[in-house]
Amino acid sequence: MAAASNNQPLLEVRNLRIEFPTRRGTLLAVDDVSFDIAPGEVLGVVGESGAGKSLTGNAIIGLLEPPGRVAGGEIRLEGRRIDNLPYEEMRKIRGARIGAIFQDPLTSLNPLYSVGRQLVETIQTHLPLSASQAKARAIELLQEVGIPGAEMRIDHYPHQFSGGMRQRVVIALALCAGPRLIVADEPTTALDVSIQAQIIALLKRLCREHGTAVMLVTHDMGVIAETADRVAVMYAGRVAEIGPVREVVKHAKHPYTKGLMGSIPSLGVRTERLTQIDGAMPRLTEIPPGCAFNPRCTFKGQRCLVERPNLMPAGATRAACWLHDSGGVGAPILKETVDA
Amino acid sequence: MPDGGADFVRIEGLKRYFDVSAPWLVRKLEGRPRQVVQAVDGIDIEIAKGETFSLVGESGCGKSTVARLVVGLYPPTAGRIEFDGNDMAGRHSRSDMAALRRRMQMIFQDPFASLNPRWRVFDIIAEPIRAFGLSTGKADLEARVAALLRQVKLNPADGRKYPHEFSGGQRQRISIARALASEPEFLVCDEPTSALDVSVQAQILNLMVDLQRRLQLTYLFISHNLAVVYHISTRVGVMYLGRLVEVAPTDTLFRRPKHPYTRMLLDTIPDLEMTGRQRSPVGGEVPSPINPPSGCTFHPRCPFANDRCKAERPKALPIEGGTVACHAIEEGRLPIEDRTYALNT
Amino acid sequence: MAAASRSGFSGWLHRVSDSDVWWSFKSSPMTVAAAVATFLIIAVAFLSPVLAPHTPFDPATLSLSDGLKPPVLVSPDGEWAFPLGTDDQGRDVLSSIMYGTRLSLIVSLAAVAVAMVLGISLGLISGYFGGAIDAVIMRVADVQLTFPAILVALLIDGVVRGLISVKRHDEIAIFVVVGAIGLSFWVSYARTVRGSVMVEKNKEYVQAARVIGLSPLLIMVRHVLPNVTGPVLVIATLNLGLAIITEATLSFLGVGLPSTEPSLGTLIRLGNEVLQSGDWWITVFPGVTLAALVLAVNLLGDWLRDALNPKLR
Ligand SMILES: Nc1ncnc2c1ncn2[C@@H]1O[C@H](COP(=O)(O)OP(=O)(O)OP(=O)(O)O)[C@@H](O)[C@H]1O
Ligand SMILES: Nc1ncnc2c1ncn2[C@@H]1O[C@H](COP(=O)(O)OP(=O)(O)OP(=O)(O)O)[C@@H](O)[C@H]1O
Ligand code: SF4
Ligand code: SF4
Ligand SMILES: [Mg+2]
Ligand SMILES: [Mg+2]
Numbered sequence: 001m002a003a004a005s006n007n008q009p010l011l012e013v014r015n016l017r018i019e020f021p022t023r024r025g026t027l028l029a030v031d032d033v034s035f036d037i038a039p040g041e042v043l044g045v046v047g048e049s050g051a052g053k054s055l056t057g058n059a060i061i062g063l064l065e066p067p068g069r070v071a072g073g074e075i076r077l078e079g080r081r082i083d084n085l086p087y088e089e090m091r092k093i094r095g096a097r098i099g100a101i102f103q104d105p106l107t108s109l110n111p112l113y114s115v116g117r118q119l120v121e122t123i124q125t126h127l128p129l130s131a132s133q134a135k136a137r138a139i140e141l142l143q144e145v146g147i148p149g150a151e152m153r154i155d156h157y158p159h160q161f162s163g164g165m166r167q168r169v170v171i172a173l174a175l176c177a178g179p180r181l182i183v184a185d186e187p188t189t190a191l192d193v194s195i196q197a198q199i200i201a202l203l204k205r206l207c208r209e210h211g212t213a214v215m216l217v218t219h220d221m222g223v224i225a226e227t228a229d230r231v232a233v234m235y236a237g238r239v240a241e242i243g244p245v246r247e248v249v250k251h252a253k254h255p256y257t258k259g260l261m262g263s264i265p266s267l268g269v270r271t272e273r274l275t276q277i278d279g280a281m282p283r284l285t286e287i288p289p290g291c292a293f294n295p296r297c298t299f300k301g302q303r304c305l306v307e308r309p310n311l312m313p314a315g316a317t318r319a320a321c322w323l324h325d326s327g328g329v330g331a332p333i334l335k336e337t338v339d340a
Numbered sequence: 341m342p343d344g345g346a347d348f349v350r351i352e353g354l355k356r357y358f359d360v361s362a363p364w365l366v367r368k369l370e371g372r373p374r375q376v377v378q379a380v381d382g383i384d385i386e387i388a389k390g391e392t393f394s395l396v397g398e399s400g401c402g403k404s405t406v407a408r409l410v411v412g413l414y415p416p417t418a419g420r421i422e423f424d425g426n427d428m429a430g431r432h433s434r435s436d437m438a439a440l441r442r443r444m445q446m447i448f449q450d451p452f453a454s455l456n457p458r459w460r461v462f463d464i465i466a467e468p469i470r471a472f473g474l475s476t477g478k479a480d481l482e483a484r485v486a487a488l489l490r491q492v493k494l495n496p497a498d499g500r501k502y503p504h505e506f507s508g509g510q511r512q513r514i515s516i517a518r519a520l521a522s523e524p525e526f527l528v529c530d531e532p533t534s535a536l537d538v539s540v541q542a543q544i545l546n547l548m549v550d551l552q553r554r555l556q557l558t559y560l561f562i563s564h565n566l567a568v569v570y571h572i573s574t575r576v577g578v579m580y581l582g583r584l585v586e587v588a589p590t591d592t593l594f595r596r597p598k599h600p601y602t603r604m605l606l607d608t609i610p611d612l613e614m615t616g617r618q619r620s621p622v623g624g625e626v627p628s629p630i631n632p633p634s635g636c637t638f639h640p641r642c643p644f645a646n647d648r649c650k651a652e653r654p655k656a657l658p659i660e661g662g663t664v665a666c667h668a669i670e671e672g673r674l675p676i677e678d679r680t681y682a683l684n685t
Numbered sequence: 686m687a688a689a690s691r692s693g694f695s696g697w698l699h700r701v702s703d704s705d706v707w708w709s710f711k712s713s714p715m716t717v718a719a720a721v722a723t724f725l726i727i728a729v730a731f732l733s734p735v736l737a738p739h740t741p742f743d744p745a746t747l748s749l750s751d752g753l754k755p756p757v758l759v760s761p762d763g764e765w766a767f768p769l770g771t772d773d774q775g776r777d778v779l780s781s782i783m784y785g786t787r788l789s790l791i792v793s794l795a796a797v798a799v800a801m802v803l804g805i806s807l808g809l810i811s812g813y814f815g816g817a818i819d820a821v822i823m824r825v826a827d828v829q830l831t832f833p834a835i836l837v838a839l840l841i842d843g844v845v846r847g848l849i850s851v852k853r854h855d856e857i858a859i860f861v862v863v864g865a866i867g868l869s870f871w872v873s874y875a876r877t878v879r880g881s882v883m884v885e886k887n888k889e890y891v892q893a894a895r896v897i898g899l900s901p902l903l904i905m906v907r908h909v910l911p912n913v914t915g916p917v918l919v920i921a922t923l924n925l926g927l928a929i930i931t932e933a934t935l936s937f938l939g940v941g942l943p944s945t946e947p948s949l950g951t952l953i954r955l956g957n958e959v960l961q962s963g964d965w966w967i968t969v970f971p972g973v974t975l976a977a978l979v980l981a982v983n984l985l986g987d988w989l990r991d992a993l994n995p996k997l998r
Contacts, residue, residue, distance in 0.1 A: 023708050048537040049508065192398045193564060197608045219537055222609070263542030265571035267594060267609060273549060274542040274571065280507050411896050441898045454889035458911040471897045515893075522897065 008079060009036035010213045011060065011181055015073035016083075018055050018064065018237075020284075027284040029068070030055050031237045034311070037181065040211040042204075044228030044245060046219055046260075048281050051234040053217045057183045059083065060215065061100050062090035077181065095126045099174030103186035105166035108173070109158040115142075115169050116154035119176065126177035141172040145202055164195030171202065178210070185217045200227050221264055225249050233257050236281055236292040243317025253314035254321045256293050291322070299323055303330025347422075348389040348558055349410070349526060354419035356380040356405050360630070377629045379405040381582035382419070384656070389525075392552070392559040394569040394590075396605070397579035400629065403562045406579075407530045410560060411446045423526070442472045445519040449531035451511035455503040461514055462499030465489070468522040488517040492547060509540035516547065520555070528560045533568060545572055566609050570594055575662070578602045581629055581637040588662030598664045598676050600642045606679070636667065644668040709992045719984035726978050730790055733783035738767075741776040741784060756966050770966040773959060778966060781952055782974050788948040789975075792862055793928035797921055799867025804874025805917065809905050811875065812882025823879070826872045834931050838865035842940045855943040862941050866931050873920050881913035922986035926979040933975055949975045 018030035030052040037043045045053050058064045060075055062082065075083040077097060082090065094100065102108050110118060119138035123129060129137060135154070142150035145168040158166055167187060174182055184203065188196040204227055207214055216228055224231050225245060232242040233254065241254040252258040262275030279296040288294055291304040303322050307330075314324035322329040358377040361367055367374070380402045387393040395403045408414045410421060412428060421428045426440055445468075448454040455464055465485045468474075475481040486496035492513040503511055512532060519527055532548070533541040549572065551557060563569050569576055570590060577587045578601065586599040597603045627633055627640060636654050639645040648667050656663040657670055668674035710716055729736060740746055756770040756778075769778040811822040829837070845861045846854055854861075885891060886909060894904050933950030935941035937957070942948045944955060949971050956968025 023712075048539060193566075193608045194398060194605070221538060260539050263539045265542075265545070265567040267567055267570055270571060270591075273546045276542040276546055277539050278543070280509060280540070283507075408892075413892055413895055438898055441896070446893065446896050448889035448893065450889055454893055456890040456908055456912070467894070468897045471899060518893070 010039045010041075010078060011037040011215070012076040013056070013060070013073070014076075016056065016059060016070065016075065017072035018052070018059055018068055019071040020068050022067075024285065028071075028287075029237050029284055030059070032073070032310070033234075033237075033239050034073075035232050035239065035242060037213045037215060039180065039213055040207060041230065042207055042214045042216055042228045044224035044231040045215060045217045045234060046221060046224055046231060047234030048219065050281065050284075052237040053219075053234055054185050056234075057185050057215060057217050060181075061094055061098055061183050062087075063094075063100070092126075095122065095179075096177045097180050099176075099179040099182040101167075101170055101174050101182060101184040101187045103189050105158075105163065105170045105190070108170045109166060111158050114155050114157055115161070119154070119169075119173060122173055122176045137176075138172075141175055142169070144175070144206075145169070145172045146198070147172075162195075163191055164198055167191060167195075167199055168202065171199075171206075175206070175212075179212065181213045181215065183215045183217070186219075187216070188223055189218065189220070196223070203227060221249070221260070233260070236287050237284070238292060238320060239311060240293065240321075241314075241317055241319040242311065247316040251315060251317075253317050253324060254293075254319040255297050255299050255323070257319070259296075291320070293321075299329060301329030301332055303327070305333070347386040348424055349385070349387040349560070350422040351383060351385040351406075351410070352420050352422075354380055354383045354385075354406070354409060354421065355417045356402075356409055356414055357417045375630050378582050378632060379629060380409065381632075383579075383582075383584050385577060385584070385587070387558060387560060389558050390552075390556055391574035392561050392572055394561040394563060394573035394576045395579055396563060396566060396569050396576060398564065398605075401579045402582040402629075403564075403579055404530050405582075407446065407528045407560065407562055411444055411528050412441070413446075438472060442468075442474075442522045443524050444526040444528065445522060445524040447512075447515050447519050447527060447529045447532045449534055451508045451515060451535055452503075454515050455511055455518075457503055459502075460499065461489075461501055461503065461506075464503070464514065465499070465518045465521050468518060472522050474522065484521070488521055491520065491551070492517045507540075508536055509543060512536060512540075512544055513547070516544075516551070520551070525556070526558045526560070528562075530562045531564070532561075534563065534565065541568070548572070566594075566605060578605065581627065581632050583637065583665070584656065584663075585638065585666070586662065586664045587656075588660065588664075592660055592662060594679070596660065596676055596678055598659065598669050598674075599666050600644055600668065600674070601638050604641075636665075644674055706992045710988070713988060715984060716988040719981040719988070722977065722981040723985060726786060726974070726981070727790060730783060730786035733780070733787050737777075737780040737783045739777040739780040741780045755964075756970075769970050770964075772955065772967045773964075778970055781947065782949070782971050785947050785949045785952045785971060786974060786978065788859075788942065788946065789929055789932055789950065789978075792859060792932045792942070792948060793866070793925055795863045796866035796870065796928045796932070797924050799863060800870035800924065801874055801917065801921060803867065804871035805878050805910075805913075807871065808875035808878025808913075809882055809909065812879035813886055813901060813905055813909065815883075819879070822875065826875055829869070829872050832869075834866065834869035834927070835934055837869035838862070838931060838935055839938075839940060841865040841868065842935070846940075855945065858942055859946075862932060862935060865935070866928050869931075870924055870928065873924070874917060877916045877920060878913050881916060882909050885909050885912050919986060919990040922989055923983060926982040926986065929975065929979055929982070 013036070014034050016030055016033045017028065020027040020029055033052070033056055035043065045056065047053050055064065055068065059070055062085070064070065070083050073083075074081055077093070082093060085093070109115070116135065116138055119141060120131065120134045123134040123137050124131070127134070139150045139154055142154060147153055147165060147168055153161075158169070161169060171187075187203070188199050191199060200223060203214060203216070206212055216224065218224060228245045230243060231245045231248045233240045233248065233256070235256050241248060241252065241257045248257060249261060252261050256277070259275065259277035263277065265274055277296055282288065282292065282295070288305075289308075290306045291297070291300070291309050294300045294304045297304065301322070307322070309320045309322050309325065311318040311320050312324050314321065356379050358379055359374065360377050361374045362370070362372055366372070383406065385393065395406060397403055405414065409416050416429070423440060423444065426432070428440065432440065462485055465488055466481055469481060469484055475484055485499055489496050489498060494510065494513055494517070498506075503514065506514065529548070533544050536544060545568065548559070552559060561569070561572060573590045575587065575589050576593045577584050578593070578599065579585070580601050586593065586597070586602045588598075593602065594606065597606055627637065633640050635651045636642070636645070636649045639649040642649065646667070652667070654665040654667050654670065656665045659669070666674070669676070710720075754764055754767050754771045756768065767777045767779070769782070771777055772781070807822050811819040842861055842865055849857075882905075891904060891908055894908055929949070932941060932948060933953065936948050936950030937954040939954065942951050944951055947955065952971035953968050953975070956964075956971065960968055
């Protein structure tokens, strides 16, 4: 399932910056984020709450909520720039070329209309099909996402479905027009572990069979490890590390990613204490100069306090950390009051 | 099991039903029947002093209801709860009851809803101390709150702030400090880390383990995350639709799971080791607790179900240091196998 | 509390000036104007014994020869002693308005207070205990809601009038009006508080308080009540405007305050009676004051509602 190497990426995000004007000045919530997604590839995006994952996803589907705005960089889908399109044009692309799946399936479905009606309407918006053709396609989609008895269930209302089935209906909705890219923001977070596995299996199968690319936003490393081809780890609005999922999970290069992986309790080995990263991710108003991770980093040097690292090759991944620069982290920091 | 011996917390035949019927008039007019959710349907648990007993299970299986029953937020429909030899439903004088309550506390799941947004952290933590009259004066109260804040690795100066000035992990520390304020011996923790990021979760779990060792706490720990449960528990109980289907020491449960539902749950744990093992998606949905299936409530999803399973509720049988409620295990139809897990390298 | 007392008033001032609500206030010129207007009207009204040029309802100071003087600015017949003119009894309209506004404000503030106390208590009880008590209170509220406030007030006033003599009635008229308006306004408080209580009581911080065995009354007062003050404050402000109007309407209809002690509404009614003869100023100036006051108070209320609603921020 490795990403296609030579041809053009499906999605290119270049130096994306997202700002929020507030009364205390402008907050930079997403700072210089770049990544690509190849056709048929699953890119996982992980990070702590507030790291900027959803904002990045929303910018791609053109649903950034004001006062948030793209303040720099560009987003290209199949080579065409989409971050500066007028609303109407973006709306067409959103259904037809990019599908979206959100965390809470109930908010994506209208409780007043039957599932079938919502599917048929979406299909007809994007494809020139008659009502009966659209209905046939809706049933097909429901079958595809694994809803048993689709012919019958198509007339049911969202509340008559369980959480897992609702999320499948949302996935079916996102698939209506055969999009090239699906942005899935925490698609399994609201679901039970057992149902989570079903949804993950479904997403994987869809990618394989249709060559759809997926940007999978989540803070669950387990989901990423199972589903993604590559993973981008975000921290305080920046990409800390990006690379093939196996490498990032097993041989993380950035100190934050390493700490993150260590803090996940795993089966097999029971330790007295889990590895933990002390401290917390800084708020947007308090991001330190230099490397945003420096207050919590045990490897930091003088350079980390002043100069900001960009992504650089680090083993098989790319990490934003001076440890992987020929110049190193700079002089050691001798005395520092370490906060408990 | 540390200490072993006398059971510190003993839960016997605990049941809690919720009436979720439509209002009387509507019911009569539309000819609808009464509807009762059997949220907890006959549970026996014994927790020894100093151990961590965990409850796991899918959403809606009744874990939180058990937690609330134990701390007295709900009265039980049937059954009894004994705490250090005292029947919690028995007749107690006001002061005896307060003394019992002081010794057990609860930590909640949502770090954003469990702290009163209008109160300063100092007052939130001081509330149990004041309620139980534990402090001798203002200076003593301030010293106690400062010590509690330090215990959860926060700064005593943080007492002056309001909850919204803290991150999720810090709020959960404040909840823990508050729970510890009455110097309890038994803490009921309902998904204390489910709303937190993994790196923050590690901090909180470590803190809980440290505190347990330092203060000889006993935990009833509730979670749906099996890896977390594996990490923190002494013994684990697996719940399904209001019943306990299996109880076992942690290592035994994860190495030699017996009940078909336990095995299925273990199969759904995401594979971080990337051994290529496929998570086997669980077949079927969780049935409604309003009309639970007859006999063994797991039978509609169980690959080993037979006619007896549909008719007869299985009893909890002692096996390998725990108990299992399954006909197939009882009849020896289902062999018990060892599982191996890839080691984190 | 120890931590709180240390920061003191300057700390409070700092917090207020630093808060989002203050910021949203400052950045809305309309609201600032409304606040200034409200403040001015209230200050002038309450200082009327000091500020007013005349004491219009002291018969000793009145002289019929001053009667029906037009406002200074529109007619050469006007006198600077009576800038807004006088009525047929020779009472200064400006002074009447100042005293009348004071009375209107007192009545409506008291009425809102009555409604708040009644509504909040019933709402708390209803929301916290639920069940049969809740059902009874809310059905009563439903019935109450089907009657417009004026009707309720008329009803109460009528009953009271039937029970006591006219002379006694004039003495207690103010209490009757306050009670009548208060009684007709409690429903919105009760409903809002009940709704908020039902949301808050299931929050985990309330359960945490129950775990340590606090009594329901303590939990309501300490935990639930402070968290429902926001919406209550909004209703109170909007209600104040409504109460002023209701009082004016009642007085206009002649079932409110007696003409010996006129409120804005009474003034408008009295002026209205002589409007035919062309003496418009007697009724128009009180009317304009009433409109300005109600508008300013309502603008404040609208802003408060938006400012306290996190979703709109
Ligand atoms: N409307 C807004 N005004 C100000 N800041 C905002 C707004 N929306 C988001 N932010 C900030 O932007 C940052 C990134 O938010 P985002 O929703 O992308 O986080 P996330 O990584 O998706 O987190 P989560 O895991 O909690 O969903 C956060 O720090 C958040 O506080
Ligand atoms: N107060 C209540 N009234 C009616 N039904 C309730 C009430 N509390 C819980 N239930 C029902 O009881 C069942 C068990 O709920 P409980 O909250 O104990 O589940 P849980 O195992 O904690 O689930 P989760 O993992 O989602 O928290 C559910 O079906 C729930 O709908
Ligand atoms: S750049 Fe420096 S501070 Fe940042 S992660 Fe690398 S070593 Fe740590
Ligand atoms: S009792 Fe029967 S249905 Fe229940 S778990 Fe055992 S084998 Fe399955
Ligand atoms: Mg998000
Ligand atoms: Mg629960």
